[in-house]
Amino acid sequence: MNWFDIVSAACLLAGCALSLIAAIGLIRFPDLLSRMHAGTKPQVLGLLFILVGVGLRLRDWSDVGMLLAVAMFQLMTAPVAAHMVGRAAYRRGAVRRDTLLVDELTPALEAENRD
């Protein structure tokens, strides 16, 4: 048991906790768009924590390279996937307006459809 192991264990636990919270948020949030937040956000940081934890345990350059690739692709693809789902949901009207304090997109889309 050395410092690497302790930090690694802390990172793994933090990552697991954040992923669990993301799952809880997925159930508890009221509509699709807020669920997208839970699905993409605490989960991104949770995954990064887990990758750091695993990297500290393995301490092998070829494995760290692989973990870096996982982190990079996660950071690049999560926003794109979230955007596509959110955009499709919004345009299909799968958005609960009663959860919105301000909605500046609906008037913009209506103006676009009139043109």
Add this chain to the structure above:
Amino acid sequence: MSTDTSNDLPGDVPSRRTGVQWPMLIGLTVVWVLLWGGLSVANVVSGLVVAVIVTLVFPLPPIVFGGRLRVRGLAVLIGRFVVELMVASVQVAGQALRLGRQPLNAVIEVDLRSHSDLYLTLTAELLSLVPGSLVVEVRRSTSTLFLHVLGVRNEADVEEARRRALLQEERVMRALASDEELAAYLSEGVGR
């Protein structure tokens, strides 16, 4: 083949076939070597072959990058991003665990001041990664983002979210834009 949407200007999209894109080839090769988990001549050569095939079969428009990297700006961009990622993850986690009524959300329009696909994309990616904001619609022609913001209580929170999005863009510009682009960008902010 076109990914153009109705609100974009026709003919504005750069052509997809423009010869060899070296940054793309090198990037794909690096990923290949990372995935094989070892640096060897055979890995690099086979990676290059695969990269050439991929770029020939799935051509993408080149990324127009006329700026320059500023080390200081880049450090600020990355540092602030990590801090925001941590803080906002805790906030969203708190909201997920909170008992009782969930706060309201908002969909806001943010008019970015830069007019470049690269900076627009980077700003949108970073905003989406930071918890609490999600890009639901992008207007390429006017550099406008529509953000879904989690947990707003009043108008002040809405304006705060808009301000944070513009600050994110400013950090991207200060990290990557050329002197002329940065000057044009900063002068455009005077009227607002």
